[in-house]
Amino acid sequence: MNIEELIGVTLRQAAPLMLVAYGGLFSYHVGVINIAMEAEMLAGAFAGLTITAWTNNLLLGLLGAVISAMLIGGIFAILTEGLRAHLVTSALGLNTLTTALTRLLMWVVTGSRGAFVPQRLLSLPRLQIPIFKAVPVLQAFSGHSILVYGAWLAWVFTALWLYHTRLGLRIRAVGENPEAARAMGLSIKRIRVVAQLLCAILCGLGGAQLSLGDLRLFTSGMTAGKGFIALAAIYFGRGRPVFTTLACLLFGFFDGLQSRLQLWINVPPQLAQMIPFLTVVAVLILVSWRDVRKGARA
Amino acid sequence: MGNWKRSLISECVRVGLLLAIAFLITGLIISFTGENPFIVFKILVSAAFGSSAGIAETLSAATPLIFTGLAIAVAFRAGLFNVGVEGSLYLGAFGAAWVGFTWLHLPGWMLVFLALLFAGMAGGLWALGPGIVKVRYNVDEIVTTLMLNYVAIYFTTYLVTYIYGVPGLANAMSFPIASMARLPRLAPPSQLNLGFVFALIASFALWFVLKRTAFGYEVRMLGSNPLCVKWSGMPDKKIAVKAMFLSGFLGGIAGAVQILGIHYRFIANFSPGYGYTGIAVALLARNNPLGVIFSALLLGAIYNGESLIELMTAIPMEVPRIFEGIIIALTSAELVVQLWAWRRKGKPRESKR
Numbered sequence: 163m164n165i166e167e168l169i170g171v172t173l174r175q176a177a178p179l180m181l182v183a184y185g186g187l188f189s190y191h192v193g194v195i196n197i198a199m200e201a202e203m204l205a206g207a208f209a210g211l212t213i214t215a216w217t218n219n220l221l222l223g224l225l226g227a228v229i230s231a232m233l234i235g236g237i238f239a240i241l242t243e244g245l246r247a248h249l250v251t252s253a254l255g256l257n258t259l260t261t262a263l264t265r266l267l268m269w270v271v272t273g274s275r276g277a278f279v280p281q282r283l284l285s286l287p288r289l290q291i292p293i294f295k296a297v298p299v300l301q302a303f304s305g306h307s308i309l310v311y312g313a314w315l316a317w318v319f320t321a322l323w324l325y326h327t328r329l330g331l332r333i334r335a336v337g338e339n340p341e342a343a344r345a346m347g348l349s350i351k352r353i354r355v356v357a358q359l360l361c362a363i364l365c366g367l368g369g370a371q372l373s374l375g376d377l378r379l380f381t382s383g384m385t386a387g388k389g390f391i392a393l394a395a396i397y398f399g400r401g402r403p404v405f406t407t408l409a410c411l412l413f414g415f416f417d418g419l420q421s422r423l424q425l426w427i428n429v430p431p432q433l434a435q436m437i438p439f440l441t442v443v444a445v446l447i448l449v450s451w452r453d454v455r456k457g458a459r460a
Numbered sequence: 461m462g463n464w465k466r467s468l469i470s471e472c473v474r475v476g477l478l479l480a481i482a483f484l485i486t487g488l489i490i491s492f493t494g495e496n497p498f499i500v501f502k503i504l505v506s507a508a509f510g511s512s513a514g515i516a517e518t519l520s521a522a523t524p525l526i527f528t529g530l531a532i533a534v535a536f537r538a539g540l541f542n543v544g545v546e547g548s549l550y551l552g553a554f555g556a557a558w559v560g561f562t563w564l565h566l567p568g569w570m571l572v573f574l575a576l577l578f579a580g581m582a583g584g585l586w587a588l589g590p591g592i593v594k595v596r597y598n599v600d601e602i603v604t605t606l607m608l609n610y611v612a613i614y615f616t617t618y619l620v621t622y623i624y625g626v627p628g629l630a631n632a633m634s635f636p637i638a639s640m641a642r643l644p645r646l647a648p649p650s651q652l653n654l655g656f657v658f659a660l661i662a663s664f665a666l667w668f669v670l671k672r673t674a675f676g677y678e679v680r681m682l683g684s685n686p687l688c689v690k691w692s693g694m695p696d697k698k699i700a701v702k703a704m705f706l707s708g709f710l711g712g713i714a715g716a717v718q719i720l721g722i723h724y725r726f727i728a729n730f731s732p733g734y735g736y737t738g739i740a741v742a743l744l745a746r747n748n749p750l751g752v753i754f755s756a757l758l759l760g761a762i763y764n765g766e767s768l769i770e771l772m773t774a775i776p777m778e779v780p781r782i783f784e785g786i787i788i789a790l791t792s793a794e795l796v797v798q799l800w801a802w803r804r805k806g807k808p809r810e811s812k813r
Binding site for chain 1: 489492541543596598599600602603606608611615617622733736739740775776778782785786789790791
């Protein structure tokens, strides 16, 4: 087992989860269970890759990823805030819709039905860190796509925004006590919509990292539950950025481990693929069990 | 005018508006791909209702959706959101297939009974876990059931790939079930089978249970007013777990009926998402077991036309899914109420959340 390889693969697998999870923090703190993150991520992955392949311009591709994710987020916000639709059902509907829509659009654009693998695709630039490259373990931290580092920046940015700005305070106020926030004269709806759009931006980038930064192709339904895993990472940390990051790294580690396990030893791939999902369930139960026990003692 | 009449009319308006919007958006998307949406819809309708064979196929397509719709409806009634019906369906399907290819010497009726029982137990036990951790440790059932769906699909694929599989096939599948265990076909060229009758019986049975039994009353109370249930001393946690088991049980039967009636063996990844479509079915019917029959027929009709659309136009089989997605996304939206409110006050009502 090669430690550099393991660190590298964990960072790569965790990056899309982190971006999406930090986006989800905005939703979480404004009091919205956002299952539509899966759809936003998928839209970002598709639009990012397609627009980059089409225009040969990475910046436009990333912009397209963000805008398409915001489109989904906007529809979700209209449904849940404007039309008072159920949070979970409307999000599940958007997930179904987006999966089908990206498949249809992929067919319109490429004529293919399973996967879109552009012949010549600009990939996201990889950041080489000269000092790290010479050091044995640290070299694993060099040479990733810029969005992998972007994910860590997004951590700082999200934590600062949520806890040290006026909007962040308002977002948390609306989530914690909507009545009090309303009494303060805040428009709950407007803040919820803003938080959901902020969430969508990061989800779009997370999707773009998946298609543009890592795999450099798009397959139908390629997010395969990553949006849900990111949501579980938020639950794991009870909305605290530090623990959310830890959870993303943990899930990313197991995700990387399962793809490596298949190479190293002869584990049936289906059993290995179960690992990340079982981890999420186990972690959720452990966290809640701890909370219940704490509550019983107090 | 009776109260039920008024509510029936308002339900019809709600569903009609919903379908109109879904058709409109789907039509716009179809025309974007360069096809004529009216031709596509015409194909859809004629495939579903144009001939007696088409109607039989529609009933057949509706069969698993009735079961998954009932499964989700019963959980909803208890205030639980079981997204894991898809997982229960896979385990139930495997359980039924296992009975079918293991006990080859049993008489047919007993095989079918045992297969359905095993399927229901497998599906029910699968849903029991999330139910128990929900009431004991307050773990959100939506997330756990969603995650366990992936586990169930990978696990059953593993079983038929490595243990019970027919070797040398590209698509992993189990051994065939005994021919005695097959459900008889009702209209031979079509795939319509006895499972549809089972589905109708299940709908009426669930309607009766919810409406007329003590357990049904407890479930409805738990869903509409959980605090009242708790304070009046009813065992709220037990009721929730039972409802979850029943939901998974029905999901398991949905899988069994597909295996015993159509595929005659377990095939990895055989479900195109019956468990998720069941959410649309239950929501359209407002969790009414008898309404589920009709909404399952509607979605079954749309899915029935799917392959014909692909055959006769260039569009891949995404149209029904788009339609389904729009319906799921919109069903809980208060379209009529909000339109009315906007007209009156010029702005939407404040959110209650």
